Amino acid sequence: MNPISKAEENHLKAIFTLCEESDKPASTNAIAKIMKTKAASVTAMIIRLSGKEPSLVNHQKHKGVRLTKAGKKLATNLIRKHRLWETFLVEKLNFSWDEVHDIAEELEHIKAEKLIDRLDEFLGRPKFDPHGDPIPDAEGNFTYRKQILLTELVKNQAAVVVGVLDDSPSFLQYLNKLNLVLGAKVQVLERVDYDGSNRILLNDQQEQILTNKVCQNLYVKTL
Amino acid sequence: MNPISKAEENHLKAIFTLCEESDKPASTNAIAKIMKTKAASVTAMIIRLSGKEPSLVNHQKHKGVRLTKAGKKLATNLIRKHRLWETFLVEKLNFSWDEVHDIAEELEHIKAEKLIDRLDEFLGRPKFDPHGDPIPDAEGNFTYRKQILLTELVKNQAAVVVGVLDDSPSFLQYLNKLNLVLGAKVQVLERVDYDGSNRILLNDQQEQILTNKVCQNLYVKTL
DNA sequence: AATATTTTTTAGATTAATCTAAAAATAGTA
């Protein structure tokens, strides 16, 4: 059975993400939504993936689908490639963090393993990408980090921004304007019950008002 | 009419190369040979390419095919991308010149124009790739250089190696062994009629015997 | 539990890119 195709890879990635998020088998509908296709197409693809040697997914009709060990390995490697390319684009080619997703989405399908090894080395074997997401190593191990959402940070406790939950360009661009980039130091001065806003001290200097929506999408690590 | 596909791009590149080489329309058979497909498939592809808006090729049945202005623009841009990626692989990721062709063959199909602009900048807007081939600029202009084959170099005239005609891995690897890399200084000490070999002085130091075949595939520039 | 709603699968069709085999056109040669 031929080398794995881009469409197959993207389905694996979607299934991986869904199963990680919910710990339940991924539904055809949910996969179709991510892939921007229809449930019927997903069913066909699942059948093809489960017919691979070795099989990449386990599925029972109407019961959703999970990745096998082999499928997980492939999905993890894709995520590794995606995040390394994003890092390259930001660190070396001066893209900003809101621009890199779509380009990395294409680059992640380049096959040569040696390329990704060398790229990893060139970048200094980074553990996190420009959005603060962990980059798995060549064996597929992620680095975990005790991080919390800014909404969970206790008042006056100092912390640094280490990542985002929502990585949509519009949110990232808004953060740019607020100077809320990775590494920024933050402290919650006050949580205002009245409108759910948060008074924040940013980099020990400026005060800033953040809505709960923003705080719910920012990961921080206490100092 | 949708974005241009990888298969379409590769056909354009093949046609470009053939027409540049011979100044004649490219034949379906010749294209099929490069594409490793069959003439019938090429005919089908040509019909598709000529139906694009704007049309990418001009063809009359049984008379071969040429690129239109629009087709040439696309082909040139592909060559630009291919050569910039090769340069990146060698200069930044420490690949050797015999390893980069196939990887660049994949990378050249990544679409984002901004990516290639930034890459060009990152590499310092190089004019030649690791094999000495010119890299067209964003407008499609190639830098020409008066270069000759080593077989044409007059006896005792000093010159530097600036490129290769044959860029097959086996030839490039052989050149590595002989220390005949880009920038090496060469002088022809003697052309031996007996066996068609050439006595060369390399980097003002070592003497080296090169066959005519090697000399016919090495471009040099006189000093 | 019976029925209605939603989700998933099946069936059948479409498009891109390829193939083989046969027909048609061009080129080469006696």
Next chain:
DNA sequence: TACTATTTTTAGATTAATCTAAAAAATATT
């Protein structure tokens, strides 16, 4: 020039990846 050989095109088939519409299964609601 007429015949032969080669090249190109046409015709018809195949596979991957998608679609729509309908059928079947699972889930939710009275």
